[in-house]
Each structure stands twice: as structure tokens, then as C-alpha cells.
Amino acid sequence: MEPPAEQTPTYRNPVLAADWPDPDAIRVGEDYYLVTSSFNRSPGLPVLHSRDLVKWDLLTHALPRVGPGFGLPRHGGGVWAPAIRHHAGTFHVVFPDPDRGLFVVSATDPAGPWSEPRELLAGLGLIDPCPFWDDDGSTWLVHGWARSRSGTKNRLSLVPVDAALTRPLGPGRTLIDGDEVPGCTTLEGPKLHRRGDDYLVFAPAGGVATGWQSVFRASSLTGPWEHRVVLHQGDGPVNGPHQGAWVDTPSGTDWFLHFQDTGAVGRVVHLQPLRWGTDGFPVIGRAAEGETRGVPVLTHPSPHGTEQGSRLPGGSDDFRTGIGPQWRWQADVPADQARSDDGELVLRGTACDTGNLRTLPQVLGQPVPLLACRFTTSVSLAGPAGARAGVAVLGLAYSWAGLRRTAHGDDEVVSARRAPDDQDERVEVHGRVPAGTRLHVELAVGADATTTTTLSWPGREPFAVLEGEPVSVGHWIGAETALFAAAPLGAEPGTARFGAFDRHLAPEDS
Known part of the structure; x- marks a missing residue:
């Protein structure tokens, strides 16, 4: 009788089973870093670390204080969806305060210290920023709009900025107008990438609790853009699967981190397998052969073959060496x-x-x-x-x-x-x-x-x-x-x- 085949450890979703809203993540070497919204809470901008995409630890907060006007709670204000990127040896987190504009903090070590926040772009209702350094040496910032502050929504804008993310270099323009995409509502949360000769914009639409993940593809930043819904609830129990981060592993596999709005417990984080179709679009989650819209998986073999462990960073605190970063x-x-x-x-x-x-x-x-x-x-x-x-x-x-x-x-x-x-x-x-x-x-x-x-x-x-x-x-x-x-x-x-x-x-x- 042959011994049973060794099984690859599996993980369960959500991989972060508490409120870590609007996640964005990157890989640098063999390490993964993830940031989330923090809104009115102080300190802000939590930075999490992982070596395998399924076990996460809270590393630090990039923003010790929320900033001017937050001596009292301003529920719903503060730090909305950020993006983390690594360029030329420096980590940058770009984040919005929808009542003031877009700001940047930078560090050479993600554990800190992080710089004081600097204003990159002033304006009401600017949200969901993401920087992008192109192969030709140009640098861009893509962002969305909050109608509650600006009167505008369902639109993604593109602004030229300097490589150090200190100032705009020209006026912004509309990158993608969601009103021109059939069935598209509340287009936001853009993440701009380049894969081979293609530019890709990962962007959620449809609303926090009921939406889906879209991807736009073009050979130039001026378009025209092809559009596809690549992840939706489908026949599964995970509502509103969208807004997150495409990351790869050192071995070359691809993954997508996104949130699910659970209501009272907030936005928990799921991890989905991602594969690339022959047409240049990703397929995320569970999809039968020939299907282009994936459905979130609930369990899956772990990306690095590791056991999952706890899905809740922080928690207990004995208060013997200070106050833990989870507070x-x-x-x-x-x-x-x-x-x-x-x-x-x-x-x-x-x-x-x-x-x-x-x-x-x-x-x-x-x-x-x-x-x-x-x-x-x-x-x-x-x-x-x-x-x-x-x-x-x-x-x-x-x-x-x-x-x-x-x-x-x-x-x-x-x-x-x-x-x-x-x-x-x-x-x-x-x-x-x-x-x-x-x-x-x-x-x-x-x-x-x-x-x-x-x-x-x-x-x-x-x-x-x-x-x-x-x-x-x-x-x-x-x-x-x-x-x-x-x-x-x-x-x-x-x-x-x-x-x-x-x-x-x-x-x-x-």
C-alpha cells in the first residue's frame, strides 16, 4: 500500500477576519506589505507584513496622527483608501483626505520611521490615489472622486507628477469615464499597472457591499480602453468582492487581495488566485473553462505551501512593554x-x-x-x-x-x-x-x-x-x-x- 500523497496546506477566507478596509498590497523581494484605510482613527495608515500572503502581522502605522481638525472624532472623515508602492529604494503610501486632498508619506524601511505627510494634490473629493512609474521615465497618479465632496463620481482621473511624488507637473485629465461603460456605476479605487505592452487599470465598481471588480486594458494611457468584469459574487456567498491589489510571488504565481463588506464587522480581506487569459485579461477566483468572471474561493491551496495560522493580528495585550499597535x-x-x-x-x-x-x-x-x-x-x-x-x-x-x-x-x-x-x-x-x-x-x-x-x-x-x-x-x-x-x-x-x-x-x- 502506497503512503498517502502529501497535501499542500490550504487557507480559508477571509485571511484577515476583521475590519481592514480598502486593502492595497505590494511584494518587495520575499516580503509582502499591505495598507488599509483608517478613517478618523489615530494612529492612522496601518502597515501589515506577511511572508506568505495568508499570515499577516501589524508592523506599524505610517501616520502617527490623523492631522489638522482631528482633535475630536470626525466619523467618516480622515484617511480613505491608500496605495502603497516601492520605487527606487523608497516606500511610498499615497492617501486621500477627501476634505483636503491627496498626501504622501515615505520611508526606506516599511517599519518606519515614515516621513511627515506632504500634500501632493489639493482638492475636495479626491480619493483612492495610486502612483505609477512608467518605463519611459514618466510618473503618473490615478485617482477617483467622491460625489459627497466634489459632486463628481464614476470617473477616474490621471495627473502627471514628479518621480518623488512631491508635486503635480501638469493638469489632470479623465482617464476612464464610468458613465460611458454600460452598467458601470461608482467606478473608483483604481490601481494602474503595466504588463508587457499593456496598461491595466484594476478598478472596483457597483458600490461597497454589492459591487464587482473590473479591469480596463489599453496599449496607451490615452486609450481606447477595453473593459471586463473579472470578479463578482456569482453563485457564492461573498458579496461585493472588489477593491484590492494584484500581487505576484517570487515563483511567478499571481494573486488578488480584496475586501468583502460584512456590515457590522466591517470590511474583511480575502485572497484569490489569479491567472491570465490568452486575451490579456486576468481571471480571478473560481471560474470554469471559458468563463471570464470569477467567483471568490472560500478555501484554496496556500500560495507558499504554508499553514495559515491566526487570521486576526493583534488582540491580546498584557500592557507590560507599552500599548500594542493594535489599539x-x-x-x-x-x-x-x-x-x-x-x-x-x-x-x-x-x-x-x-x-x-x-x-x-x-x-x-x-x-x-x-x-x-x-x-x-x-x-x-x-x-x-x-x-x-x-x-x-x-x-x-x-x-x-x-x-x-x-x-x-x-x-x-x-x-x-x-x-x-x-x-x-x-x-x-x-x-x-x-x-x-x-x-x-x-x-x-x-x-x-x-x-x-x-x-x-x-x-x-x-x-x-x-x-x-x-x-x-x-x-x-x-x-x-x-x-x-x-x-x-x-x-x-x-x-x-x-x-x-x-x-x-x-x-x-x-
Whole structure:
């Protein structure tokens, strides 16, 4: 009897099972680097690293602060879809702030340090930029348009720029007008490439949750452009498969990274095989012989023959060597807003609380995973009457559980909910404890995008206070698991101390 043939390890999609929106990626040597949108969250522009396209680690953030006007949360603003490229020994990330223009940060090492952002092109509604260095020495920038700011959409523009990406060298022009393409709506997210004698523009269309991936091909940047839809939902469960990056491996195989909008959990990242047809167009995902529109695969042999491992970078944090890079604030905050202290996170409870967590910059979060899991931590509170601290699940609607200081100097154990249209939080008090009591919190996230929060403290058995809470999508982002501390307007600041933050996953997703 012959031994069984050795099987190539397979991966499961999504390869990043949490909110990593609008991914773009490149390969440099044997390393892959991926960047995503970060919107209002600070620090911005996460940079992830992989050696095999299926296991990703969060390397750094290229943007330590979002920038002017982001001292308070501006949900839906900030850093939209970026592009990462490597040219002449330098990494560049070009990103849009749709309310200001297009900006660039650069580094010789993707782990940083990255340069201060520099303005490349000013203007309202300029989005989704991607630079391109042509073989003839010219450099170009392709970008899309946001109708909410500019009144224009479904159009891709091309601008000549200098090779160092510091300034435009002439006026822009329309590269592709989606209105002239039958059935094309919301054409955006362009990535410009050259393959042999062909110019290729990979560009999604049709909208975030319902769209598809298109590719345009021409022998000249002046066109004419042939068009094809190369990836769509088809008969599969992955809705809106589009916006991402074509990458190759050192061995010459081709792949496509894209997102799927899951609603409350945000935009997760899938990896698809890519092959080239004899007509010069790619076929992405699963496609029968003769079919040109692929459908996303759910599992596939790994590009480098490696095991997949965890699909969730970050997560747990013991706060012993600082605060992990997986955490992001809701806006730019002072450097002293948080510190680690002997295995605890100490948050400064800034006196800016008007009763709505969505207005607070000092809410420290990370994405709610698509996978079922549990988070555990503990919290204690110090501060004036009305100071509060706890663990939240933050979206357009939110819930939280934790402690609130009373006028008598002790603490109330509370939970609260707030819907988008609520005037005030709906608060429930579950008990009173002496000031300084450490409250233990467990947040369970179900595969059905609901959460249950369980509390306990010395002398009190664990009990659920928020059961089956639906996770709520944010503004262009997924929901976040968050820690916060705050004090009322005009009061003295408070302080909260959080114990180690542990994430518990099923063994197959650990």
C-alpha cells in the first residue's frame, strides 16, 4: 500500500477576519506589505507584513496622527483608501483626505520611521490615489472622486507628477469615464499597472457591499480602453468582492487581495488566485473553462505551501512593554492620554464627557472580529462624581459596561445602551461598590455578530448585564471593542486602570 500523497496546506477566507478596509498590497523581494484605510482613527495608515500572503502581522502605522481638525472624532472623515508602492529604494503610501486632498508619506524601511505627510494634490473629493512609474521615465497618479465632496463620481482621473511624488507637473485629465461603460456605476479605487505592452487599470465598481471588480486594458494611457468584469459574487456567498491589489510571488504565481463588506464587522480581506487569459485579461477566483468572471474561493491551496495560522493580528495585550499597535483612538489625543504601568493600562479620564461615547476622542479600540471569541479584562476607577470607565462595543449604536463614580464617593456598576437616534444613554445600575473596587469584565462576541457582557467583582458571582446585543456598524468602518475613561465637562480629570486584555479564540482560529 502506497503512503498517502502529501497535501499542500490550504487557507480559508477571509485571511484577515476583521475590519481592514480598502486593502492595497505590494511584494518587495520575499516580503509582502499591505495598507488599509483608517478613517478618523489615530494612529492612522496601518502597515501589515506577511511572508506568505495568508499570515499577516501589524508592523506599524505610517501616520502617527490623523492631522489638522482631528482633535475630536470626525466619523467618516480622515484617511480613505491608500496605495502603497516601492520605487527606487523608497516606500511610498499615497492617501486621500477627501476634505483636503491627496498626501504622501515615505520611508526606506516599511517599519518606519515614515516621513511627515506632504500634500501632493489639493482638492475636495479626491480619493483612492495610486502612483505609477512608467518605463519611459514618466510618473503618473490615478485617482477617483467622491460625489459627497466634489459632486463628481464614476470617473477616474490621471495627473502627471514628479518621480518623488512631491508635486503635480501638469493638469489632470479623465482617464476612464464610468458613465460611458454600460452598467458601470461608482467606478473608483483604481490601481494602474503595466504588463508587457499593456496598461491595466484594476478598478472596483457597483458600490461597497454589492459591487464587482473590473479591469480596463489599453496599449496607451490615452486609450481606447477595453473593459471586463473579472470578479463578482456569482453563485457564492461573498458579496461585493472588489477593491484590492494584484500581487505576484517570487515563483511567478499571481494573486488578488480584496475586501468583502460584512456590515457590522466591517470590511474583511480575502485572497484569490489569479491567472491570465490568452486575451490579456486576468481571471480571478473560481471560474470554469471559458468563463471570464470569477467567483471568490472560500478555501484554496496556500500560495507558499504554508499553514495559515491566526487570521486576526493583534488582540491580546498584557500592557507590560507599552500599548500594542493594535489599539487606535477615535481621534488624535495628547501623548499622556494613556500609559502602561506594571501590566496595567492607565487611561486619563479627560473632562470632556457630554454623555455620548461617540463624541470622545479618548476611546481606545480595535476591530470586533468576524470570528466568535471572548475578551476579558478588569477595570478600576478614580475621579470626581460622574467620572466613568468601562468596556464598550462602539458603532453607530453602542453599549458599554463598567463603573461610574457617585456623588457619595463610591462607584456604581452600570451598563448602558445608546441607539443612533437616542437623546441619552439608557443606563441600568447593577450594584454599588466601594471606590477603587476592581470590576472584572468578559465580552463574548458571537459568530452571529451579537455580544454578551458579563461582570463580576469580589464577593459577587459573574452575571450577564448585556445579552445578545447586536453589533452595530460604524461610519465606513466596522464595530470596535473599546476601553475608555472620561469625566464630566468642567470637572477634574479622572483615571482608570485596566488589567491585561486577553482575547480567547477557538483553537482553529488561534
